Amino acid sequence: MIIDHPASYGASDRLLCQQCGGDRILTRRSPHPDFGGNYEIQIFRCVQCGDETTRSVDDTGRPRG
Numbered sequence: 001m002i003i004d005h006p007a008s009y010g011a012s013d014r015l016l017c018q019q020c021g022g023d024r025i026l027t028r029r030s031p032h033p034d035f036g037g038n039y040e041i042q043i044f045r046c047v048q049c050g051d052e053t054t055r056s057v058d059d060t061g062r063p064r065g
């Protein structure tokens, strides 16, 4: 998937895994169906245990519930 705009959506973030304490890295991202084009749904996957978590962020990478 090519994203041709400068907003980062926090794509380089690493999250702490709640299961094992490892790093979660961004594996999938898609436009948010409810919040519109300035938001993304992102799926982070733990590199150690494989657990996945989803978050919604705006174009500055700020999480939105």
Ligand SMILES: [Zn+2]
Residues within 6 Å of the ligand: 017, 018, 019, 020, 021, 022, 046, 047, 048, 049, 050, 051
């Ligand atoms: Zn983990």
